[in-house]
Amino acid sequence: xxxxxxxxxxxxxxxxxxxxxxxxxxxxxxxxxxxxxxxxxxxxxxxxxxxxxxxxxxxxxxxxxxxxxxxxxxxxxxxxxxxxxxxxxxxxxxxxxxxxxxxxxxxxxxxxxxxxxxxxxxxxxxxxxxxxxxxxxxxxxxxxxxxxxxxxxxxxxxxxxxxxxxxxxxxxxxxxxxxxxxxxxxxxxxxxxxxxxxxxxxxxxxxxxxxxxxxxxxxxxxxxxx
Amino acid sequence: xxxxxxxxxxxxxxxxxxxxxxxxxxxxxxxxxxxxxxxxxxxxxxxxxxxxxxxxxxxxxxxxxxxxxxxxxxxxxxxxxxxxxxxxxxxxxxxxxxxxxxxxxxxxxxxxxxxxxxxxxxxxxxxxxxxxxxxxxxxxxxxxxxxxxxxxxxxxxxxxxxxxxxx
Numbered sequence: 001x002x003x004x005x006x007x008x009x010x011x012x013x014x015x016x017x018x019x020x021x022x023x024x025x026x027x028x029x030x031x032x033x034x035x036x037x038x039x040x041x042x043x044x045x046x047x048x049x050x051x052x053x054x055x056x057x058x059x060x061x062x063x064x065x066x067x068x069x070x071x072x073x074x075x076x077x078x079x080x081x082x083x084x085x086x087x088x089x090x091x092x093x094x095x096x097x098x099x100x101x102x103x104x105x106x107x108x109x110x111x112x113x114x115x116x117x118x119x120x121x122x123x124x125x126x127x128x129x130x131x132x133x134x135x136x137x138x139x140x141x142x143x144x145x146x147x148x149x150x151x152x153x154x155x156x157x158x159x160x161x162x163x164x165x166x167x168x169x170x171x172x173x174x175x176x177x178x179x180x181x182x183x184x185x186x187x188x189x190x191x192x193x194x195x196x197x198x199x200x201x202x203x204x205x206x207x208x209x210x211x212x213x214x215x216x217x218x219x220x221x222x223x224x225x226x
Numbered sequence: 227x228x229x230x231x232x233x234x235x236x237x238x239x240x241x242x243x244x245x246x247x248x249x250x251x252x253x254x255x256x257x258x259x260x261x262x263x264x265x266x267x268x269x270x271x272x273x274x275x276x277x278x279x280x281x282x283x284x285x286x287x288x289x290x291x292x293x294x295x296x297x298x299x300x301x302x303x304x305x306x307x308x309x310x311x312x313x314x315x316x317x318x319x320x321x322x323x324x325x326x327x328x329x330x331x332x333x334x335x336x337x338x339x340x341x342x343x344x345x346x347x348x349x350x351x352x353x354x355x356x357x358x359x360x361x362x363x364x365x366x367x368x369x370x371x372x373x374x375x376x377x378x379x380x381x382x383x384x385x386x387x388x389x390x391x392x393x
Binding site: 022025068078081084136 | 246249250252253254256257260294305306307308309310311344345346347367368369370371372
């Protein structure tokens with residue numbers, strides 16, 4: 001009788017594990033975000049880079065892997081190009097064909113075919129394309145769409161969207177004539193200046209696109225007058 | 227008859243019990259394919275003469291890539307760094323830290339070039355250097371792009387057998 005129960009339990013656990021694994025491999029899974037590279041989007045409350053139980057856990061969807069279609073501003077999880085066992089969470093800044101200012105130099109670089117440029121939201125504490133260059137899109141393992149843990153941070157998950165609209169504003173207001181249809185040089189400094197945390201207040205107020213543009217215009221005007 | 231009076235609980239249980247075996251089979255297949263061994267169909271000129279031009283059915287071992295057991299001479303499936311939707315078949319000819327010497331133009335015997343492979347990357351090259359888009363064009367690829375080691379050929383039947391790795 002006892003062995004029968006044990007067998008039943010083992011079988012159920014195995015089945016459940018298999019189903020869970022399949023779902024997380026093919027459709028959507030949960031991943032913890034460690035480190036400070038994505039502050040303030042993820043792990044905003046942390047002061048050290050040591051992992052802790054209050055790490056944000058995010059929902060990773062894999063539907064985008066069918067066509068590998070991404071947009072600048074998406075947060076993705078990918079295998080590190082220098083160590084295949086390590087996975088990193090960063091934001092896509094530019095896609096193939098875009099031009100980008102290489103940091104700490106006056107060079108501009110066109111992202112090669114099938115590659116993208118990824119950066120953390122916290123430039124002071126992030127190892128990303130600024131050190132290893134553009135990464136192949138094929139390294140991407142999924143798109144991060146929501147924070148699902150801890151519960152009090154669930155509401156902030158739309159930040160990626162806000163930041164995306166802000167990025168596009170920053171691009172639209174480039175004034176040095178480098179803006180062309182679909183091809184633009186991203187000014188890193190400007191993007192990082194408009195981190196979403198300033199916009200989306202503690203009450204979780206979600207500004208609309210037009211509001212974001214107004215906000216951005218104000219910021220740029222203020223910058224010029226000062 | 228009132229729709230609420232149908233035995234919904236029994237119907238749901240029955241439906242669940244009937245679909246569970248199919249879900250199970252699907253999950254087992256996925257597990258076997260992704261973590262143990264899968265099959266692949268290769269074609270194209272880049273691996274001639276090892277793999278034929280018209281198409282071979284091969285078995286792909288998923289364990290070695292996962293545990294970092296890939297070594298020089300293995301035939302691997304690589305997700306193309308140029309087009310992520312495409313998977314290409316190449317032979318590993320250099321691991322991280324190695325120095326690789328190759329001909330930039332296969333028709334010109336003097337166009338030698340030597341590069342050192344950076345950390346976490348591998349150098350992949352087709353066996354047919356005249357018709358292969360490989361590391362000579364897009365450089366070393368990150369190890370994370372490898373998605374399996376080809377070790378056995380099933381079809382065509384006259385060359386059925388293991389594909390030994392050569393260096």
